[in-house]
Amino acid sequence: MEAPAPPAVELRDISKDFGSNRALDHVDLSIxxxxxxxLVGQNGxxxxxxxxxxxxxxxxEPGGRLFVSGEEVPLPLAPGQASQIGLSFVxxxxxxxxxxxxxxxxxxxxxxxxxxxxxxAPINWxxxxxRGAAVLDRYGVRLNLDQRTGExxxxxxxxxxxxxxxxxxxxxxxxxxxxxxxxxxDEPTVFLPEEDVEQLFDLIRxxxxxxxxxxxxxxxLVAVRSIADRVVVLRDGRVVAEVxxxxxxxxxxxxxxxxxxxxxxxxAAADEARPVEVTLAPAGPAGAEDTxxxxxxxxxxxxxxxxxxxxxxxxxxxxxxxxxxxxxxGSGAEDLPYLLFGAHPALSGTLRLGSEKLDITALSxxxxxxxxxxxxxxxxxxxxxxxxxxLWENIVMLVEDEHYRGGVFHRGExxxxxxxxxxxxxxxxxxxxxxIATFSGGNQQKALLAKWLIAGPRLLLLHEPTQGVDVGARRxxxxxxxxxxxxxxxxxxxxxxxxxELAEVCDRVIVLSEGRTTDTLAGEELSDDAITAAxxxxxxxxx
Amino acid sequence: MSASPGAPAPVEAGGRxxxxxxxxxxxxxxxxxxxxxxxxxxxxxxxxAFGVDIPSTFLSIGNLSNILGSQAVLFILVMAVLLPTIMxxxxxxxxxxxxxxxxxxxxxxxxxxxTNVLLACLAGIGAAVIVGLFNVFFVVYFxxxxxxxxxxxxxxxxxxxxxxxxxxxxGIVSTSLxxxxxxxxxxxxxxxxYYGLAIFLVVWYVLSFTPVGQKxxxxxxxxxxxxxxxxRVNRQRSWAFIxxxxxxxxxxxxxxxxxxxxxxxxxxxxxxxxYAAVFLGATAIKPGRINALGALVAVYFxxxxxxxxxxxxxxxxxxxxxxxxALVVAITIPKVNRDRIFKRxxxx
Numbered sequence: 001m002e003a004p005a006p007p008a009v010e011l012r013d014i015s016k017d018f019g020s021n022r023a024l025d026h027v028d029l030s031i032x033x034x035x036x037x038x039l040v041g042q043n044g045x046x047x048x049x050x051x052x053x054x055x056x057x058x059x060x061e062p063g064g065r066l067f068v069s070g071e072e073v074p075l076p077l078a079p080g081q082a083s084q085i086g087l088s089f090v091x092x093x094x095x096x097x098x099x100x101x102x103x104x105x106x107x108x109x110x111x112x113x114x115x116x117x118x119x120x121a122p123i124n125w126x127x128x129x130x131r132g133a134a135v136l137d138r139y140g141v142r143l144n145l146d147q148r149t150g151e152x153x154x155x156x157x158x159x160x161x162x163x164x165x166x167x168x169x170x171x172x173x174x175x176x177x178x179x180x181x182x183x184x185x186d187e188p189t190v191f192l193p194e195e196d197v198e199q200l201f202d203l204i205r206x207x208x209x210x211x212x213x214x215x216x217x218x219x220x221l222v223a224v225r226s227i228a229d230r231v232v233v234l235r236d237g238r239v240v241a242e243v244x245x246x247x248x249x250x251x252x253x254x255x256x257x258x259x260x261x262x263x264x265x266x267x268a269a270a271d272e273a274r275p276v277e278v279t280l281a282p283a284g285p286a287g288a289e290d291t292x293x294x295x296x297x298x299x300x301x302x303x304x305x306x307x308x309x310x311x312x313x314x315x316x317x318x319x320x321x322x323x324x325x326x327x328x329x330g331s332g333a334e335d336l337p338y339l340l341f342g343a344h345p346a347l348s349g350t351l352r353l354g355s356e357k358l359d360i361t362a363l364s365x366x367x368x369x370x371x372x373x374x375x376x377x378x379x380x381x382x383x384x385x386x387x388x389x390x391l392w393e394n395i396v397m398l399v400e401d402e403h404y405r406g407g408v409f410h411r412g413e414x415x416x417x418x419x420x421x422x423x424x425x426x427x428x429x430x431x432x433x434x435x436i437a438t439f440s441g442g443n444q445q446k447a448l449l450a451k452w453l454i455a456g457p458r459l460l461l462l463h464e465p466t467q468g469v470d471v472g473a474r475r476x477x478x479x480x481x482x483x484x485x486x487x488x489x490x491x492x493x494x495x496x497x498x499x500x501e502l503a504e505v506c507d508r509v510i511v512l513s514e515g516r517t518t519d520t521l522a523g524e525e526l527s528d529d530a531i532t533a534a535x536x537x538x539x540x541x542x543x
Numbered sequence: 544m545s546a547s548p549g550a551p552a553p554v555e556a557g558g559r560x561x562x563x564x565x566x567x568x569x570x571x572x573x574x575x576x577x578x579x580x581x582x583x584x585x586x587x588x589x590x591x592a593f594g595v596d597i598p599s600t601f602l603s604i605g606n607l608s609n610i611l612g613s614q615a616v617l618f619i620l621v622m623a624v625l626l627p628t629i630m631x632x633x634x635x636x637x638x639x640x641x642x643x644x645x646x647x648x649x650x651x652x653x654x655x656x657x658t659n660v661l662l663a664c665l666a667g668i669g670a671a672v673i674v675g676l677f678n679v680f681f682v683v684y685f686x687x688x689x690x691x692x693x694x695x696x697x698x699x700x701x702x703x704x705x706x707x708x709x710x711x712x713x714g715i716v717s718t719s720l721x722x723x724x725x726x727x728x729x730x731x732x733x734x735x736x737y738y739g740l741a742i743f744l745v746v747w748y749v750l751s752f753t754p755v756g757q758k759x760x761x762x763x764x765x766x767x768x769x770x771x772x773x774x775r776v777n778r779q780r781s782w783a784f785i786x787x788x789x790x791x792x793x794x795x796x797x798x799x800x801x802x803x804x805x806x807x808x809x810x811x812x813x814x815x816x817x818y819a820a821v822f823l824g825a826t827a828i829k830p831g832r833i834n835a836l837g838a839l840v841a842v843y844f845x846x847x848x849x850x851x852x853x854x855x856x857x858x859x860x861x862x863x864x865x866x867x868x869a870l871v872v873a874i875t876i877p878k879v880n881r882d883r884i885f886k887r888x889x890x891x
Contacts, residue, residue, distance in 0.1 A: 343771055369773025383771055386764040388831065397761060397772050400754040409752045451772075 006070030007032045008180035008213035009054075009087070014064040016049050016237075023049045024060070025237040031213040033180055036204065038228030038245060039217045042257055042532045043497055046237040047217050051186055055082050055089055069180040086172045086181040090188055092329075094161040098150030102143050102160060103132045109168045139163050139206050155196035158188055159203050166207045173211075183207060184215045187329065189223050201227050219328045221250055221536060235259055254536050258529040298354030300459050300491040305349030305360060307332075307339055311515040313349075317459070320489040322481065324506030326499055326531045332515040333495050334378075337461035340493070341368045341375040353458055369398065374457035376448055378464035384448045385436050392418035392432040394447055398455040417454065425450040426476055442473025449477060453484055460484065460492045466501060478505050499535070500528040511535050582827040582837075582873065586844045593851035600854045604731050612725075612733035614846040616642075616798045619739045620817045621824075621838050622746045623790035626783040628821055629750065629833045631763040632689040635784065637678060637696035638791040639814025640704065641671040643807070645795025647704050650713040650805040653720075660717045667799075668792035674700055675788025679781040697811075704807050714804025724800035735797050742790060747835040755779070760832065819870045820845060826873045845869060 010030035016023045024046045031037045041047050052058040054066075056077035066073045068085050082089070096105050107128055132145050141159050149157060162185070169181035185204070189197050204227055208214055218224050224231060225245050233241040233256045241256045300317040309332035317323045327333030338344040340351060342363030349360035353371060368375070377383040385394050395418040396403075403410040403417075415432060422430045425446045427439070436444060445465065452460065462481070466474045482505065484490045494506055502509050503526045511519040511534045519534040593601040600606060620642055627635045645667035652658040652666055674696060681692045724735045750756035762769040762776050770776050791810075798813075799805050823845070824837030848869065849862040 341771070365771050366773045366775055375771060377771060382765070383767050386761045386768050388764050389760065393757070393760075397757075400757055404754045409754065409757075 005033065005179075006067070008035075008069060009182045010067040011050075011054075012065045012067070014050065014053060015061040016046075016053065016058060017061060023237050024053075027234070027237070027239055029232060029239070031182065031215055033211050033213055034208055035230065036208055036214040036216055036228045038224035038231040039215060039234065040219070040221065040224055040231060040253070040257055041234035042536075043499065045234040045257075047234055048186070049237075050234070051089070051184060051215075051217065053077075054087060054184060056080070068182075069178055083168065083172070086169060086176070086178060087184065088165040088169050088172075088182070089184045089186065090158075090161045090165050092187045094157055094188075096149050096157055096161055098148070100149055101146050102149055102152070103129055103145040105149050105160060106132050106135065106145075106164050106167070109164055110171075135167050136163060139166065139203055141203065153196075155192050155199055158192065158200055162188070162200070162203055162207065166210070166212065169207075169212055170210065179211065181212045182215065183212050184217070186217045187219065188216075189218060189220055197223055219536065221253055225250065225253075233257055251537075254533050257536065258533045298458055298489075298491070299352070301352040302340065302360075303350045303352070305336075305339065306347045306515075307335060307344070308347075309335060309515045310339070310512075313512075313515065313517060315510055315517060317491040317493060319491055320485045321508065322485050322492040322494055322506045324502035324509035324531075325493065325495045325512060326497075326502055326509055326535055327512035328535050329497065331512045331535075333512045334463065336512075337375055337377070337463045337493060337495055340459070340461055341365060341373055343375065343377075369455075372456060372458045373461065374452035374455065374459070375461045376452060376463065376465050378467055380444060380448050385444060387437040388435055390433050391422065391427070391436050391439065391447060394436050395421050395451050395454070397451055421450040421454055422447075425453075425480060440470070440473075442469040442476075445469050446473060446476060446480070449480055453480065456488065457484075457490055460490050462492065462494045462496075464496050464498075465494070466496070466498070474501075481505065499531040502526075502531055503528050578826070578830045578876075579828055581876065582823070582840055582844050586840070586847060589844075589847055589851060593847075593854070597851075597854055601851055606850060606854070608728070608731050608733070610843065610846045610850045611736045613850075614842055615733065615735040615739045616794050616801060617813055617816060617820070618736075618839075618842045619742055619794035619797055620791060620813055621820045621842055622739075622742050622835070623787045623794060624814075624817045624821050625746060625750075625833065625835060625838055626787040626790075627689065627780070628818075629763050630759050630780050630783050631766060632682065632780060632783065634690045634693060634818070635678065635787060636690070636693040636814060637674055637700060638693075638787060638817070639810035639812075640697045640700035641674045641788050641791040641810065642795040642798060642813060643704050643805075643810030644674065644700050644707075645671040645792035646799040646805045646809050647708050647713065647795075647807065649796060649799050650716050651707055653716055654713055660720050664720070664796050667795055668789055671788045671792030671795065672785060675785040678784045678788070682784065683777050683781050701807075701811065708805075708807045710807060712804045712806045714802075716799045716803060716805070720796075720800045721803065724797055735801065738793075738797065742793070743835060743839055746790075747839075750835050759783070763833070816845075816866055819866050823870050823873050826876075 007030040010028075012028050014024055014027045014029075027046070027050060029037075029039075029050070039047055039050070049058060053060050053064075053076070056079045059076040064075055066075050066077075068087075073085055077085075097108070100108075103125075129145055136143055136145075139159075141156075141163055143152070143156060143160065149160065152160065162183075165183055169183060173179065173181055189200060192200065201223075204214060204216070216224065216228055225248075228245045231241075231243055231245050231248065231253065232239060233243075233253070235257065240259075299319050301314075302316070303314045305313045309330075313332075313336075315323070325333045325336055335344060339346045339349075339360065340363075342360070342365055346360045346363075351358045351360050351363070353373075356371070358367075358371065365375075381387060386397075392415050396414040399417070400414065403413050418432050419430070421427075422432055427443050427446050427450070436447060439447065449465070460481070465481070466477055469477065478501075481492055481494075485492050494502065496502060506526065508520065508522040509526060509531055510517050511521070511531065513535065519537075521530055521534060620638065623638050623641075624635065627633075647667075648670045649663045649667035652663040653660055658666070678689070678693055678696055681687055681696075682689045724738070725733050727734050729737060750759060758769065758774045759779060761772065762774060762779060766776055794813075795810070798809055802809075820841040821833060821838050824835075824839070824841035825831065825833045827837040827840050828834055829837060845862075845866055848865050852861050852865060853859060
């Protein structure tokens, strides 16, 4: 008997600090040839940091070591080095060019790998097509090689991306003579309907049968349990468990991910003592407002909302309530703010604002603005702010019309209004005439919030409002939204994948899964871990 | 992804480090505040230089009248070009052929069919508006690239102009129109200059002193932000195409009245200089923004330069070289950052 073969890939003692924050703490991980390892953990547990160290994006702390087929490879990896040592990655976004054909996407890797010298070598498309068909055939995937990739259903796109990665590994094995190869799949199933996931698994089993080691990263515990041989659980940057997939119950897995001893969720949020008056009285006579109404402070109800992903969703938000919506990627939670604002079309649904009843399918951003519904989108650079305009121009965008009277545009009033908002929302530096792109992320976000809050919204829709924002600004944003809710009775819908944030700011949290509400948490139950557990548990129940 | 300012800006009030991560380090010129008036300063310098060199011809009333009057058609066209451009529909190539179509319809109706001048003028402008509506339909409604669509429109309209005119120059347009546009003068300057000025004042007012103009700016900067702020993006873009076309039609009338005869290729020679002026104007007054006042300065900057050079004995084609060079130099100067140049030298 010879010694057991070394694992295809082995990470030893990997740590990674971001500032004072330890993202990975002495992590060991190994995957054998022909083995599928599932990597699970909640948001921020270190999964993606680990993948990024493997792909050469992040530099680990000294002391970490990487072995491939028993041979040590010095860390950190250079960008692009991963593919030279037999690692191949398929990310959530698949990295396919939608305008190119299936064949072109399939052979793209070869083009790049061939290097500069081969850049002028003629391409024999007939030969390529024959080889491409053979490759797809070998993996049991049936696709039209001449079809535009963007026209394929999502599952076929995912399969194409996996076949391409597997084929790159195949070539690596023949070229280098090594036996090992590692395929890393980072959340490949989130956008797929459940009936398609099985097709993907067949493909992964084929890849595995060829001898590749597979690292499968997912939130979806059902998927992990059915495809993985072994499950590795990360929590707070540490490996807390490593168990054969068949031997663990799902509830036990959830407990491992969340941590059985529920940590205290609510961190000290003591600085709410000074609420901010957020509605600034318009300096001129309010003219253009179409909705007189009794002002903010109305009960909001969403009824029977459906779109591609949401299925007959109904919920209510009380006046002055902050309602959190939690859901894993693909649950439909991230669509909600855009649907309620009319930015994306819905299939059906009604929105009740106080006594008014609005058809959600007939909503448009213009209409929503008139109804004083506010949307703070996640992508502030693309959707939220006009980056090359100044701070004041961005802040007053919604109230400009009120300051145009008798043919005169009262710019001074607007600048004054913006200046006041800059003070109240603590935007720094307070340079109202500076171009907004020159401000830091946190201050840009405060400006975006100010833009909507000075218009006095009745319903405030927030999507990832603290994304890419530093800690100080994050506290400020919590404070501003809370005071809008308490002082103006604005109803707030808060959607984020940062469950700790929901636990901290929300009065109540609903949990979505597969487009349905499956749980509601409030009061004492609200904690990061409870929300995470609820979100994970649901996948199991729905499936 | 350029520079993710994760760290909060330091906040010591009055401290020198008050500004946040400098993503866009301003050049020396911008820091001195010279940029916005650079063209104005060069214009004044040019006037002084030509004035010293050739005082008898350059500093004459005749030359002033020539500079202001001769560019009136171009100036009106520039105002037309401004509208779609400011809303981010970066090029409406067909505005030149709208000008040509309007002039040709006027000439053909008035000269060959004896239609009343006023009616013929309205018909000309109407024809231009139809071209604008065509663009709205294909650019805004079907959400196509304006460059490609208006390239097509331009070609179609040019073809129509050849059909309408029978591929001949048509003249001479009613002298009463010429009188009211070109021959009559106020303060020794042809009336068409004042027509252009009037159109400029309206465009300037709307773009700079009304919420509509402010919204146009937002649309031009980011269409999605404007949409999610509740701005009626497509409606405003449509009006920009239509009113732009109408103003181009008016430019066509001025062209016909100024030249007397209308050549089938009338508009095509004017459209690129008009864009040169608009983009040159975007470097002045409000740098980085397409703006009406900047465009005004740019047109007369170019006109003064070419007039001076011609008086010095340069051939008329010097105009093209001067236009092109001024545009390239003007957009490049703000980017010339001393640090960058030095760094590059060091590494080279």
